[in-house]
Every structure is written in structure tokens, then in C-alpha cells.
Amino acid sequence: MAAVDSAVNLGILISGHGSNLQAIIDAIMRRDLAAQIKIVISNRADAFGLERARRHGIEAAVIEHRRFPSREDFDRELVDVLKSHEVDLVILAGFMRLLSPVMIQAFPNRIMNIHPALLPAFPGLHVQKAAIDRGARFSGCTVFFVAEGLDDGPIIIQAVVPVHPNDTEQELSERILAQEHRIYPRAIQLYQQGRLEVRDGRVYINGELDLSLDQATFNPPLR
Numbered sequence: 468m469a470a471v472d473s474a475v476n477l478g479i480l481i482s483g484h485g486s487n488l489q490a491i492i493d494a495i496m497r498r499d500l501a502a503q504i505k506i507v508i509s510n511r512a513d514a515f516g517l518e519r520a521r522r523h524g525i526e527a528a529v530i531e532h533r534r535f536p537s538r539e540d541f542d543r544e545l546v547d548v549l550k551s552h553e554v555d556l557v558i559l560a561g562f563m564r565l566l567s568p569v570m571i572q573a574f575p576n577r578i579m580n581i582h583p584a585l586l587p588a589f590p591g592l593h594v595q596k597a598a599i600d601r602g603a604r605f606s607g608c609t610v611f612f613v614a615e616g617l618d619d620g621p622i623i624i625q626a627v628v629p630v631h632p633n634d635t636e637q638e639l640s641e642r643i644l645a646q647e648h649r650i651y652p653r654a655i656q657l658y659q660q661g662r663l664e665v666r667d668g669r670v671y672i673n674g675e676l677d678l679s680l681d682q683a684t685f686n687p688p689l690r
């Protein structure tokens with residue numbers, strides 16, 4: 468992975484609400500994250516995230532996937548726009564389009580995505596409901612480098628949340644989203660610090676980490 472120590476240039480792709488985009492903007496404004504958002508791109512004109520970007524004086528563009536005859540043509544346009552804005556790292560933040568090899572090969576190990584489950588469990592859509600329906604005791608969220616395949620690629624950071632017995636989809640989604648907002652800026656910070664290394668499909672994090680995670684968690688309790 469490129470060792471970048473100066474601020475990293477981000478291109479953020481969204482499709483909707485953009486609360487993860489907001490969390491990244493907030494982390495930059497707090498100076499927890501040395502990054503500049505060069506452009507926000509939505510494939511939908513009605514995405515509220517566009518408004519969030521504009522409020523912060525960030526360039527925001529709409530590139531509607533429907534205007535393109537194929538996934539590859541759409542991705543070629545994305546690559547052109549991202550490269551012309553000198554984007555180093557592409558951040559998918561609720562971007563609900565599968566990327567083709569055109570994008571993935573243009574930014575190898577330089578596209579991050581976030582997913583509201585503990586990958587590789589529950590890829591795809593409606594995953595909070597799927598976790599509840601299966602009676603999962605724990606779920607969470609995952610930031611990963613995008614590889615070809617749905618919600619697939621080397622895992623950078625995860626957060627675990629409990630699934631309560633009477634959770635609604637909405638309640639679990641909110642509990643997970645609160646942690647998404649914490650882990651996404653952290654994943655980007657680790658990249659910016661040049662600490663992420665991808666080898667053999669895995670991410671290794673260089674440097675000291677304060678890990679006190681030797682405790683297992685059970686639900687139901689063992690006694």
C-alpha cells in the first residue's frame with residue numbers, strides 16, 4: 468500500500484442519505500483525519516448526501532448510471548471524473564452500485580466500502596433484517612477494500628454490536644450505523660497514515676495498536 472503521510476485526496480461515492488459522508492466530513496473538520504474531499508458523486512440526483520456536500524463547500528456531481536449503456540461505460544465515466552480530481556482513495560458510502568473491473572483495476576486496493584454486517588456473513592441487501600431473522604446474537608459493520616464480487620474484499624476494520632431479541636430492523640440498523648460513523652473515518656485515517664498493507668487478500672495493519680481484545684463475548688451467557 469502506498470505510504471501516504473500527507474493529507475489524502477478522497478472521492479466519495481454515494482446513493483442516498485450520506486450519513487457516513489457526514490461522519491467523514493466531521494472527522495476532517497475535527498482534524499482527526501488528514502484528508503480533502505475532492506468530489507462527491509451520486510448516481511441519484513435526489514441523494515440527500517449531495518446537499519450535505521454542498522453545505523460544506525465540497526464539489527458535488529450527479530452521474531446517473533441509467534444514462535450509460537453498460538456498467539463498464541458508467542464506471543469509465545467515474546474513473547475519468549475521479550482521476551481528473553486527483554483522487555487517491557475512493558470511498559463508497561452507501562453507494563448502491565456494483566463496480567465493474569474497470570473501476571477496481573483503475574484504483575487497485577484504493578477503493579473502500581462499508582457494509583452493515585460482519586462480512587463475510589450477510590453480504591447483499593436487507594442484511595440487518597437477515598441477521599434478525601436468523602437469530603444472530605451479534606452483528607455489526609465492516610470496512611473493506613473492494614474486490615470483484617458483491618461485498619467482497621480484504622477487511623480493514625469491524626465493529627460488533629449486539630442483536631437484541633425484540634429488535635426491529637430499524638433499531639438494529641441505527642445501532643450499527645452509529646458504529647459505521649466511528650469505523651469509517653478510522654479506516655481512512657489508517658490508510659492516510661500509510662499503515663494498511665494488503666497481502667494475499669488480507670489487510671495487515673502496521674505499527675502499534677492498543678488491543679485489549681482477549682475477552683470472548685457470549686449471548687446467552689454461559690451460566
Ligand code: GAR
Binds near residue numbers: 483485488560562583
Ligand atoms: C449504510 O448502512 C451502509 O453500510 C450501507 O448503506 C447505508 C448508507 O447510509 N451500505 C451497504 O449496504 C453497501 N453494501 P448513509 O447513506 O447514511 O451513509
